[in-house]
Amino acid sequence: xxxxxxxxxxxxxxxxxNYWIETHRATAATYYxxxxxxxxxxxxxxxxxxxxxxxxAMICGGIDVMPFTIxxxxxxxxxxxxxxxxxxxxxxxxxxxxxxVVTWMEPTHAAWVEQVLKIELxxxxxxxxxxxxxxRDGTATxxxxxxxxxxxxx
Numbered sequence: 449x450x451x452x453x454x455x456x457x458x459x460x461x462x463x464x465x466n467y468w469i470e471t472h473r474a475t476a477a478t479y480y481x482x483x484x485x486x487x488x489x490x491x492x493x494x495x496x497x498x499x500x501x502x503x504x505a506m507i508c509g510g511i512d513v514m515p516f517t518i519x520x521x522x523x524x525x526x527x528x529x530x531x532x533x534x535x536x537x538x539x540x541x542x543x544x545x546x547x548x549v550v551t552w553m554e555p556t557h558a559a560w561v562e563q564v565l566k567i568e569l570x571x572x573x574x575x576x577x578x579x580x581x582x583x584r585d586g587t588a589t590x591x592x593x594x595x596x597x598x599x600x601x602x
Contacts, residue, residue, distance in 0.1 A: 455600035464571035481568035484521035497533035510552025516540035
């Protein structure tokens with residue numbers, strides 16, 4: 449169930465391959481978007497980086513919904529420039545409809561990096577069988593959905 453502050457987005461037609469310009473730009477700029485499900489990303493260093501990014505997101509207001517649960521590790525995506533972690537995006541899959549709960553980037557990084565971070569998260573969500581997601585109205589997360597040309601279903 450959604451509240452008046454929530455918007456439901458239908459992801460059934462989302463295709464990350466339609467955003468090849470953005471993802472190519474990220475590759476050219478050496479940005480990577482590993483998820484926790486990546487075997488190479490399971491190092492203690494990566495886990496600590498996720499904790500640090502979440503703490504920064506909490507302090508700076510990058511968490512849209514609290515509390516949330518990280519249950520499906522493929523639904524946590526981190527942006528890295530080289531070996532430096534610079535952003536995080538999370539979908540909480542535990543409710544009736546999964547919720548996009550965190551979008552946060554270090555302030556020194558360009559807005560397009562946030563977009564590619566979200567593209568990778570939504571790619572993983574679709575691969576995990578998620579067809580719909582709830583986004584809090586008026587948040588940075590919603591602004592990214594709009595920038596990607598996505599529209600609420602109701």
